[in-house]
Amino acid sequence: MxxxxxxxxxxxxxxxxxxxxxxxxxxxxxxxxxxxxxxxxxxxxxxxxxxxxxxxxxxxxxxxxxxxxxxxxxxxxxxxxxxxxxxxxxxxxxxxxxxxxxxxxxxxxxxxxxxxxxxxxxxxxxxxxxxxxxxxxxxxxxxxxxxxxxxxxxxxxxxxxxxxxxxxxxxxxxxxxxxxxxxxxxxxxxxxxxxxxxxxxxxxxxxxxxxxxxxxxxxxxMINEGVNYLNSGKVPERRGNAHPNIMPYDVYQTSDGHLVLAVGNDSQFRRYCGFLDLAHLAEDPHFATNQARLQNRAALDAVLRPAMAARSTAEVIAGLEAQKVTVGPVQTLDQVFAxxxxxxxxxxxxxxxxxxxxxxxxxxxxxxxxxxxxxxxxxxxxxxxxxxxxxxxxxxx
CATH class of the missing domain: 3.40.50.10540 (Crotonobetainyl-coa:carnitine coa-transferase; domain 1)
Structure with a gap:
């Protein structure tokens, strides 16, 4: 206005x-x-x-x-x-x-x-x-x-x-x-x-x-983290940019910067793995479902982070947007307002x-x-x- x-x-x-x-x-x-x-x-x-x-x-x-x-x-x-x-x-x-x-x-x-x-x-x-x-x-x-x-x-x-x-x-x-x-x-x-x-x-x-x-x-x-605690009795831990209930949902380093990745469901995860030439991960019972990915968070990250770091920010954003996987840049304020x-x-x-x-x-x-x-x-x-x-x-x- x-x-x-x-x-x-x-x-x-x-x-x-x-x-x-x-x-x-x-x-x-x-x-x-x-x-x-x-x-x-x-x-x-x-x-x-x-x-x-x-x-x-x-x-x-x-x-x-x-x-x-x-x-x-x-x-x-x-x-x-x-x-x-x-x-x-x-x-x-x-x-x-x-x-x-x-x-x-x-x-x-x-x-x-x-x-x-x-x-x-x-x-x-x-x-x-x-x-x-x-x-x-x-x-x-x-x-x-x-x-x-x-x-x-x-x-x-x-x-x-x-x-x-x-x-x-x-x-x-x-x-x-x-x-x-x-x-x-x-x-x-x-x-x-x-x-x-x-x-x-x-x-x-x-x-x-x-x-x-x-x-x-x-x-x-505190929304989900607060209610997570009230219903589990488990005190949440710091996870940096990672999500307590979704995986992968984090900031990832690329070859020239960082980006935000938010894989919200299992079908997105399959498409994401296909883009990274890691389609076998989506079939692995350790990673095929969100619950399994949360249980095996560290093992999955150990594979995903090197694969993301080998590609440029622009390449990953363009490729994942084409696959309808949620991804975006981490912008500084000069970039935001421009x-x-x-x-x-x-x-x-x-x-x-x-x-x-x-x-x-x-x-x-x-x-x-x-x-x-x-x-x-x-x-x-x-x-x-x-x-x-x-x-x-x-x-x-």
């Missing part, structure tokens, strides 16, 4: 008061904004705003070559928002939050559990005055449980929630995922929960508390910010009638403070 100056989308008219910072909450509110919601982001003037404004380089440089507060990290999750500098630790700031909440459909925050109660801005306090408010709280471990008071960071969630124990080479150290995936996925779950609560509000007029924990969300997307596929899917977008042009990742949702729109570039800190705080209706564009 092209950059648009006209508010539209399935959530057009929905009003979001965003008291979150860093990644999980901002991921959620950016997605709501892309879908048409009006989002006001509250930033702490004492700290210079969202922590991620300082998480660079890179930064956008202004026309004079000066560094701005638009770090790439901040811009990744903060388009389609207004920025308001407001100190909620002051009585004036608290009163303004209550005023804004009175105009909002949704409030989202990621303070430590109980952190907003001292200001009278927690769900219990605000819901008395605004019973229709959908109030979303995100924290590291949730509002309950023995760890509720502990801080929440993506790395901590990945460690506590188990994904690090599964990631990395078999003999290597536990490894986090390359991006803040626990934060991002928590933001995605938050979006789903908020939309479900809005649906309930549409029917009944009732708001509610939507509450998430980074660790809960990370455990939820690809025709990214252009066709509009997964890179260019916007004009107050500081100059910025380049962002597009929204993956493709809605045929109400597509995502990109109406506002990531804002400078406090850029909309005066207009929002002086407006009778602060959410009016």
């Amino acid at each position: 092209a950059v648009s100056e006209t508010p539209q989308g399935p959530l057009s008219g929905v009003r979001v008061l965003d008291l979150s910072r860093i990644l999980a909450g901002p991921t959620c509110t950016q997605l709501l904004g892309d879908l048409g919601a009006n989002v006001i982001k509250i930033e702490n003037p004492a700290s210079g705003g969202d922590d991620t404004r300082q998480w660079g380089p890179p930064y956008v440089m202004d026309a004079e070559g000066n560094q701005t507060d638009l770090s790439a990290y901040f811009m990744a999750a903060n388009r389609n928002k207004l920025s308001v500098a407001l100190d909620i630790a002051t009585p004036e700031g608290q009163a303004e939050i209550r005023r804004l909440a009175g105009h909002a459909d949704i409030l989202i925050e990621n303070f430590k559990p109980g952190g907003l109660a001292r200001y009278g801005l927690d769900y219990a306090s605000l819901s008395k005055t605004f019973p229709g408010l959908v109030y979303c709280s995100i924290s590291g471990f949730g509002q309950t449980g023995p760890n509720a008071s502990k801080p929440g960071y993506d790395l901590l969630a990945q460690g506590f929630g188990g994904i690090m124990s599964l990631t990395g080479e078999p003999e290597g150290a536990p490894m986090k995922v390359g991006v803040g995936i626990a934060d991002v996925m928590c933001g995605m779950y938050a979006t789903v929960g908020i939309l479900a609560a809005l649906r309930h509000k549409d029917r009944t007029g009732e708001g509610q508390h939507v509450e998430l924990a980074l660790v809960d969300a990370q455990i939820a997307w 690809s025709e596929q990214v252009a066709a899917r509009q997964m890179q977008i260019d916007m004009q910010s107050e500081a100059g042009p910025v380049h962002l990742i597009g929204n993956p949702l493709k809605l045929s009638r109400t597509p995502a729109t990109y109406r506002k570039a990531p804002p400078r800190f406090g850029a909309d403070t005066q207009r929002v705080l002086s407006a009778e209706d602060p959410f009016t564009d």
